Amino acid sequence: MNSLQKRILIDGKVLPGNILKVDSFLNHQLDIHLLKEMGKDFYDLFRDKEINKILTIEASGIAIACYAAEFFNVPVVFAKKGQHKNVGTDVYTAEVFSFTKGSTYEVTVSKLFLHPEDKILIIDDFLANGQAVLGLQQIIKEAGAELCGAGIAIEKAFQPGEKLLLDAGIDVRALAVIESMDGCKVVFRD
Numbered sequence: 001m002n003s004l005q006k007r008i009l010i011d012g013k014v015l016p017g018n019i020l021k022v023d024s025f026l027n028h029q030l031d032i033h034l035l036k037e038m039g040k041d042f043y044d045l046f047r048d049k050e051i052n053k054i055l056t057i058e059a060s061g062i063a064i065a066c067y068a069a070e071f072f073n074v075p076v077v078f079a080k081k082g083q084h085k086n087v088g089t090d091v092y093t094a095e096v097f098s099f100t101k102g103s104t105y106e107v108t109v110s111k112l113f114l115h116p117e118d119k120i121l122i123i124d125d126f127l128a129n130g131q132a133v134l135g136l137q138q139i140i141k142e143a144g145a146e147l148c149g150a151g152i153a154i155e156k157a158f159q160p161g162e163k164l165l166l167d168a169g170i171d172v173r174a175l176a177v178i179e180s181m182d183g184c185k186v187v188f189r190d
């Protein structure tokens, strides 16, 4: 069991609706020592892919992506949500439907920061329905860059995201794959 999995069992809280609360260490208060270990774990998973850029999505993906980027020694670009006056007009955009929120939002990346020669690793905190990663994949395609994989901190394997991403040809790997949270008991895939 890796450090993230152990921490989920100790400090994660299962809420009604199959929501796992991890805000004491991953997406509100941040445990920097855990993040560093996770960054190394992502590096070990994707080190052979010649990644030269990490792409994530605001807000909760950013800290995780930064720690991974330190091991890959590459820059991080984060997609912005919603309409942003300060991104400029020369942007790649994709529409993302959030099942959790029941609404669609736009993600935007400036064309200045993605290029055809880029070999990109997507990093995000949760994989649930997969729509956020699919939106980022669309942006990477528009830029003519190569998507080398998606590194996810916590995947909820009982939701459709993993299959959608695999069907889209994405090499998706998660540090903690949750098979079920029935009765508030978190069960990981081996």
Ligand code: G4P
Pocket (backbone or CB within 6 Å): 018, 019, 020, 021, 022, 027, 057, 058, 059, 060, 061, 097, 098, 099, 100, 101, 125, 126, 127, 128, 129, 130, 131, 132, 133, 156, 161
């Ligand atoms: P997707 O991200 O896989 O497309 O699935 P979905 O649309 O259902 O997720 C919407 C938001 O809810 C995402 O964050 C996602 O990280 C978060 N989420 C999904 N399942 C869980 C869960 O079990 N626990 C927690 N804590 N979050 C979950 P977001 O709206 O993009 O938020 P943020 O990155 O701005 O924090």
